[in-house]
Amino acid sequence: MSKPVTFKEVAELAGVSTQTVSRVTNGGKGVKPDTLKRVQEAIDELGYVPNKGAQLLVRKKAKIVGVISLEMTLQGASSIVAGIRVESEKAGYSMSLTVSDSKEENLETAIKELKSQQVEAILINLPVSKEVSEKLVEKYKRIPFLFIDVPSEAKVNQVSADHYEGARRMIELMLAQGRRKFALLNGPSHSHAANLRRQAWENEIKKADAELIINVEGDWSAESGYIEATKLLLKPQKIDTLLVANDQMALGALRACNEQNIAVPQQIAVTGFDDTLNSEYFNPPLTTIRQDFKEIGKQAVQNILTHLVHKEEISKQVIPIELIERQSTMIVQKEANSVKKIEDLLQEIQRLLPNV
Numbered sequence: 001m002s003k004p005v006t007f008k009e010v011a012e013l014a015g016v017s018t019q020t021v022s023r024v025t026n027g028g029k030g031v032k033p034d035t036l037k038r039v040q041e042a043i044d045e046l047g048y049v050p051n052k053g054a055q056l057l058v059r060k061k062a063k064i065v066g067v068i069s070l071e072m073t074l075q076g077a078s079s080i081v082a083g084i085r086v087e088s089e090k091a092g093y094s095m096s097l098t099v100s101d102s103k104e105e106n107l108e109t110a111i112k113e114l115k116s117q118q119v120e121a122i123l124i125n126l127p128v129s130k131e132v133s134e135k136l137v138e139k140y141k142r143i144p145f146l147f148i149d150v151p152s153e154a155k156v157n158q159v160s161a162d163h164y165e166g167a168r169r170m171i172e173l174m175l176a177q178g179r180r181k182f183a184l185l186n187g188p189s190h191s192h193a194a195n196l197r198r199q200a201w202e203n204e205i206k207k208a209d210a211e212l213i214i215n216v217e218g219d220w221s222a223e224s225g226y227i228e229a230t231k232l233l234l235k236p237q238k239i240d241t242l243l244v245a246n247d248q249m250a251l252g253a254l255r256a257c258n259e260q261n262i263a264v265p266q267q268i269a270v271t272g273f274d275d276t277l278n279s280e281y282f283n284p285p286l287t288t289i290r291q292d293f294k295e296i297g298k299q300a301v302q303n304i305l306t307h308l309v310h311k312e313e314i315s316k317q318v319i320p321i322e323l324i325e326r327q328s329t330m331i332v333q334k335e336a337n338s339v340k341k342i343e344d345l346l347q348e349i350q351r352l353l354p355n356v
Contacts, residue, residue: 005048014042063093065301066114068100068107069125074220075248075276076293080125080148083297091305093120102127102190104135111140121304123148127191130154146304148296151192152316157307159300159317161291163193166321167200170271170289171243173323175208177331179241179269183232184215185225185253187245197245197273213237218249225252233260240268247272247279250286254328258283269329275322285326295319 007018014021016039023031024039031039042048065088070077081097088095096117100110107128114122120143127149128136133156137145146157174182184201187194198215205212214232218224225244232239233256242257244250250272257264264270264284272279275290296319303315 005046010039010042010046010048013046014038064096064117064119065093065304066117066119066122067095067097067125068110068114068122069097070101071099076220076246076274076291077125079276079293080297080300083294084123084125084301085297086294087298087301091301093301093305100126102129102132104132107132107136111136111143115140115143119143121146121308123300123304125149127188127193129190144304144307146300146307146315148300149191149193155314157303157315159296159303159315159319160193161296161319162321163196163291164200166273166289166291166323167197167243168204169321169323170273170287171201171204173287173325174241174243174269174271174329175204175210177269177329180208180210181213181237181239182210182241182243183213183239185228185232185242185244185249186215186217187220187249189217194245201243213239218245218252220246220248222248222252225249226256227252229253229256230259233257233262242268242270244270244272247274247276247282247286247288250279250288250328251282254282254284254286265328265330271329275324279324280326282328284328287326287329288324290322290324292319 007021011018011021016035020031020035021039024036065084067081067084069081072078072081085095096114096119098110098113100106107124111122122143123146125148128147130151130153133145133147133150133154137156144157146159147154148159150156150158152158171182182201182205184198186198189195202212214235214237216228216232218228225248229242229252242253244253250270253270254264257268257270262268270286272286272288273291275288279286279288299317299319303317307315
């Protein structure tokens, strides 16, 4: 029977210290990407198997916050997790992240994985129903939970942006511009955040006696925004506004408009929600609702750690939003006024010219 490969052998092959190998096998925090790659290649080449018992001893000494999140390819999700990580480290906690979806059985698997790491609390950054969220809290009573996309009536700790108010303010702006024919490109219906945005849009359209031409659903990705916008733009009924539930889907929608030679904002205004990192560099720059993802992550950590210490009653916090107006929308009335001013000016010039 061959001898087990040691830390020292891996370190020698990778040209690093044994402490660096230890950090890599315990998550790689603070290790440069090129060093991480070298160590991982050495581990693979030598067939090194980490000592799980030793890793657990290390974890027992650490304070860990567990996070279950949507895919990190979604900018909103990754920004919230970044906020959680920063605030956790400030409080002396490390963060353990697992990616999942909203299916109850997959959530259970993720929770059990985090429990095995002896986390002190779990933050869930994906859509969870009222029933499932309350069931999880009841089932795992020894671990405090906090949810970021859950119905407000759920009796669980929660932090979220003011999704309804953000959507309401956006359509208020569009109506003030004189826009009357709306299409909605919403997020997935299992998302409480998406449902709040849709409710606000539909309520305001109805109150204004405007027209809701079509309502479609994407999955938050730019690809789904492109596909759904392409389909709705090919329909015979014309719209003057496309309200989109997040910036990434709006990016796909802008490409669909461009490919169909639809001028934004002259023919159709396109709006987003989130104000993610690159939305001001879209073509045209995107009018959107800014939600402070890092603040959401920060408050989530602060609230759950407060709950850990004081065992307070359920905490529900709503983070304010901000309307960011850019070139993907325009004030229709201003354009009309400009045309009228030009017409008046031409008439005045004609009046002043001598008769010929």
